[in-house]
Structure formats: structure tokens, C-alpha cells
Amino acid sequence: MPQKRQIHLSAYLVGTGIHVASWRLPEARKNASIDIDYYKYLAQTAERGKFDIAFIADSLAVNEDSHPNILNRFEPTTLLAALAGATSKIGLVATASTTYHEPYNLARLFASVDHISNGRAGWNVVTTGDATGETGRNFSRTEHVEHDHRYERAEEFIDVVQGLWDSWEDDAFVQDKETGVFFDPAKMHRLNYKGTYYSVQGPLNIGRSRQGQPVIVQAGASEPGQRLAARTAEVVFSHVKDFERAKAFYKSLKSKLPDYGRTPDQLHILQGISPIVADTQEEAEAIHRKLHDLLLPEQGLRFLSGYLGKVDFSRYSLDTPAAEVEFPQDNGIQSHFEWMTELIRKQNPTLRELYALLEGGANRELIGTPAQIADVLEKWFVEEAADGFMFIAPVLPQGLEAFVDKVIPILQERGLYRQDYEGDTLREHLGLEKPYNRLAVRDRALSEVES
């Protein structure tokens, strides 16, 4: 019996919220980004709202212009492990880079979180844009990996990690106390991967979890990013702010899945949203204005600079048309760059207006009442601009609390969203099957050929 399509939700958890000035609110918790009890509360709140995912982003370099909530923060996999004990259902997904990790280590980290959480882990695969070379300089690298090479490496990296996750069949560890046989050697599989960038033998020193393997999540919107997603991703975070373009992206990415022997329902596209919800439109606008007023202009410019690659904004006044600024053509986050370039072309904002547009990622139509927000989400979902949403609250925990208390019940009433969790693993929440063990299949095929 096929289930009715339902909205999937991921909660982006980051200190006092994504808005650069959120920490300045009177009620903002000090040291929120490094407070484990606070993060447990955030994850529990998202779990109260029956979210599929509690999501932890990451970066591997910070500087004077970085977002305050990322200067001093937990390493994501250890944070997920800590959150696992404070929750029981919600999926736990974190970002980790294919460019700055060893696949064996990374495979272990996520497999371990998957066991600790009893089958609730996911890995958000990023290749790490590094326009300024700052990340590379934290990793003894003299040159940054070019964009296309990053994706080639990432392809191999994911193959290695997923291969290592299949090192042991689910029933490999027989533990027969009578005979003294701890495991069945026929059910241990060495990966023996030899690629251009990686050669990894295996086996991994951890078996498959209750859900088989951690869920693969991605966000790349570039052409190689989409190909990679179509082949390997099970959840894709997207940040297309325009409805028609979001629909086009949705259609484009889903249409690529059959090329890799996959069906469209094996990949969920979650669009990033930063709604500001309040009981009345006026209240919501007031929250937005309050945040806007707390943002120091030079801080906004520094954030813009950090967001878009190194631009020396001190050369410009706040009233300079953004079109006059020379933005670097680099290998940073291309989708952001393209989105902004188009926005500048269409709306011709000043720098002051540009940072206001970026400050919370807030879309005008997502500032409003619970019913208004629910209407937007329903439209995007029903008309297939999204399978769900990455909820990136401008202010935490208030934004998440308000969404859980006011918007979720409306989505539930409309039959768009689960009343309660129906399963226990992240794959179960997402309606994804437990993957079969590819190394077991490979080795059985090989042994048939040989015999």
C-alpha cells in the first residue's frame, strides 16, 4: 500500500539562529553555540514537532567576518552522538567534507553515530568551497582542489564510504559461544577499492546499523553537484528562493534519477526556508524589523563579504549599488553566487539592501501568521517545488518553538504532515528502504563466476 506523500522537515540547529544579529536579542542565550544542554533542548523541540531531521551544518575555517554562531561551536559528529542520548526518534544529520577527511575515518564517525542513535544518522556530503584558500591553510594544503576535481574526488569518496559501510553482512557476527566462532568469515567483505584518488582495503571496524547505512544528504546545485546527487543522494537541501525556479530544479533533479536506476521517491528535495511566524502579520513584521535594527551595517557588510568570498567592502559606501561591486569569480558556493548575481541584475539593490535581503535568508512571503506560512509550504509541496523543507530559523529557540507550536498543527490538520513518527530510523521517517549489502552481492557474484 503506497503511503500518501507527506511533507518532510529538517531543523537547522545553529546557536541563537541564522540571523547574524540574533545573538543580540535580549532573550538570546549567551554561549548558545557551545551549550550542549541548549542543543539537546533544540533537538527535543524539533522531535516534539515530529521533524525528520535535526541538522548540524559545518565549516572548517573561521575568521573575523564569520557568523557569530559558527566561531565557537561543536564538531558535528560528536554533537550528534551527544544528541542521540537526549532524543529517541528524530534523525541526526551533520555536514562533513570529502575534501578534508579520510574516508575510513569519516565512514567510522557516521557509522558510529548511526549505532549510537540506533539507526538515525545521516551524512550531509559537502566538497567544501574554499575561494579564499583559508580552509586549505588549516589543512597543510598549498593549493585548493578545483571545483570539478572536488566532485570527482567526492564521487570516489562516497563510493569508498558506502563500500566500507557494507564491510559486514547483518548476520556476520554469529557469536556462537559453543563452537567459539565469533563471526562468519564469508560474511566479512573487503572493499579493495582502487581509484584515482583513493585506495582503501577495508574491512571497516564497525558493522551495519539498524537502518543499514546512514542516509546520504547533499546540497550541491551545480551541474556536477546535481549529477552526484542523482546518483547517490537520498535527501537534497536546496536554496532556490523563486517558486518557478524551485519547480524547475525539482523536475530537473528528479528526472535524472532513472539514469542511475533510481526512482524519484528515493530522493527527497527539501527547500531552505527561514520563516518568521507570529500570531499576527504585524507581530511577525515587528520581529523582522527588530532583527534588522540590531544588525550593525559594517557587520552586515562583513557577513556579506564572508558569504560571497573576499570582497573588500570598506572601499564602498553602504549606498553603493551592488552592481558596481566587483565580486570574485571563484570556485566558492556557485549556487549562492548565481542567485545573487541574478538578484542584483533584477532588483538593482544597494549594498544596504543586499545585506538586508541576505541577513536571515528571509523570503518576504514567509513573514506572517501560521496559516499564511502553512499556505506557502502547502503550495510549494503540492505543486512539487519541494518534498519538504529545511527550516532555518532566523532566531532560536523561539523560531523553532513557534513553528512547532503553531505551524505544525495546521500542516497536520491538512493531512500534509505526520501526526507521529511511524518508524524508528531515519530511513523509516523518509520512507527509504534499508539498502542491501552491495559488497555481499559483489562477492557472491564473483565467487559464482569463479566456481
Place this chain on the structure above:
Amino acid sequence: MPQKRQIHLSAYLVGTGIHVASWRLPEARKNASIDIDYYKYLAQTAERGKFDIAFIADSLAVNEDSHPNILNRFEPTTLLAALAGATSKIGLVATASTTYHEPYNLARLFASVDHISNGRAGWNVVTTGDATGETGRNFSRTEHVEHDHRYERAEEFIDVVQGLWDSWEDDAFVQDKETGVFFDPAKMHRLNYKGTYYSVQGPLNIGRSRQGQPVIVQAGASEPGQRLAARTAEVVFSHVKDFERAKAFYKSLKSKLPDYGRTPDQLHILQGISPIVADTQEEAEAIHRKLHDLLLPEQGLRFLSGYLGKVDFSRYSLDTPAAEVEFPQDNGIQSHFEWMTELIRKQNPTLRELYALLEGGANRELIGTPAQIADVLEKWFVEEAADGFMFIAPVLPQGLEAFVDKVIPILQERGLYRQDYEGDTLREHLGLEKPYNRLAVRDRALSEVES
């Protein structure tokens, strides 16, 4: 007022215990090595016994001959993060390799656990012996790093990690909501490390914890290992089984500390012990015999082989004198190799006897009653063969429970061991001061020179 010297204890937590056959006991928990609730219970039991440390070992490769409890196990830092939430006082220490990690990533993992546990983390620095090349083959390495180079790299690696941990002064994050100043730029410090093996800019994206930095732990007994320990280690695990040699090692290592401007009490030497405790000598002997009987001879040989580097024991009978076996002269764990070589020379055991000696690391005089065990520990401690012990239980959880319930009270009565924790951080348990911020001192000195 100087505190009276007290025994420090670390509990080595590994599945059903260090004995290769421990999993075969009727009461042994299935899948113990991958059961998070079980590990929480182990850590809580050690905390009940007021242990300084719950310790998680590690390795980066397994094969058919590996110890059953390490084939399928948690990645250590995520495990520590999960244990942090289930405990409140005990220190949390895990092994991680300088040869197969990036210092920026590793610095984050341990700093993150240190924050999650509110100042209870420690890093057991290993350079990873890899006689067979098996580990390297999991990490795309064609050649293994030689022993001496491993230590040179490790020296740099530790300097980088400790430097990154000092990226932010304790009061750097002022978070002044009025002025909008989130941090004081003068209190952010870039490491700017340039060495032979690593060049790392910083800052790290996480600040110092309540105890300043994670505690540095080591186990290297070789000459370069001892030098490294004397310069950087705050706890050293040692596995010298002979009392007089342990005293000599203790004296030798402690005497090296002043060369690095350190005092002997800034480094604790914990000797590895695997006691079997029971109310009577007969009971303890019976437990030992039971374990011995459960060990399959070929499994013992395979374990021996895994322990000592690749030796094809199938060429030998169990009654072959060990002296006739050609052991490889490699860059594996040299201290084990030396210990065994001497043991073979002195006692001329057969292979059957050799694995019996190695099976639980059990020292004959540590099989006995609580008072007998306490006597041995007291002697080693008082006569300065050790500052404490790494308790490596042959059987878990029973061995740990028995030690906590029966031996700890005796040590407490004798005034050798704490009645309760007096502090909250691992450094406080160990009587170690919170380290000053070396980058802050460096940068202040530089700015004075410049002005």
C-alpha cells in the same frame, strides 16, 4: 597545602573484556562491543568507583585474527560524546592516531568532547604501529611512515593541536549585546604553524573548555616515545609487568621531565593491570581457569599472530618452543616485542604457554582476593612503580564491578584513594592545573617587541 599523593585509576572499556575468550562466557552480553547502553553502564560503574578515567582504545584496521571485541565497535570520540551525557564526573579519554588524522579535525573532535563533557576529555596520542601495512592500506598510503618519522610527525602534530586549542582566550567571546561586539579580536589567535610535516593557520572554530585543554595521554615506551611523553604527556599508560623494571621506567621517565621545564607531578604513570578478583583465591583461580579453557588453541595462536605482527603460526605445533619461531623485526609495538623476547629467553615457553601468558595480560600475583590485589597495588604505588593503574578487565562488566565493589573500598580505607571526586574536570581529578593560553602569551610578547 600540597595534597597527599593518591592512586589514579583508568578503566579500559572494551566489549566483554580484554580476554580473547571473554565473549564465550555464558553470562557475556551479545554484541557488547556495539551496545551503547552497555557502554554507558560500564562508564557509570567506573564513575561509581570514582575512577579518574573511562578509557577507549582504538585501531584503524581489523582482520580475521583481530580480537573479537574490536571487530565491530564504536568510533571512540563519538562514543565519548555519548558517554558524556550518561556520566557527570569521570574523565573521558580515547585513542586517536597522529599518523592518520588531520590535526585540525582531531583538535576539533577532542575540544568538542571536552565542551560536551564540561571539561572531562583527554586524548591518548598514538602514532600507530603498522607492521603489516594493513592500516596504511585503509588510508590510501603506499608506504608506512617509519617509526622515527612517526614520532617526528607526532611532535609536530601535538604542537599543532595544542596550539589550535589556544585559538581563543577564555574571555574572547564578550557577546556585548549593546555594542554588537561578539568577540574581542585581540583575543583571537592564529597559530600560523609551519613545520616539516604540517602547516596550519587557525584559528580553530571552538574555544577552550572549562579545563582549558583536553589532557594529553600517551603510552609510548620506546626512547622517542619517552621523550615525547616527557615533553607533552600528562598521563602515561605503561605495560611493564616486572616490578623492578616498572620502578626503573617510572624513575627514568620522571627524571626526564625537568629537561622540559616540568615537574614530576605534572605527569602520572599508570601501569596496566588485568586483575581477576574474587572473595577467595580459589574462586579467582577458577575464573582464570574457566577463561583459559574457553580459549580455542588456534584462536590463541591467531591472536598471538595479530598481536606480534604477521607470523604464520600454522607452520608450528602448539608444543613448539617459542624460541624456535621467527618473529619479524619490524616497526610494530616495540615495547611488546621486547617484553616478549625477554620472556621467551628467560622462561622458554611453548607456543601454548606463550598465548596463555598473553591471553589476558594477567599477572599471576593479580589473581586473588580483594586484599591481595590491594596489597599489590599499594606496593606498586607506594614504592613508585606507578602513580596509579590502567585497569584492563579480563571480563566485563563483572571484572569492573568486582573491582569497584571489593577492591576500591580497601584502597579508600587505607587512605590511598579518593572517597569521592573533589573536582569536576579531568584535570582536577588528576591534580593538574588549567594550562595557560600559550598563543596569547606568544602574541603579547610579539606585540611588545614590535612596540
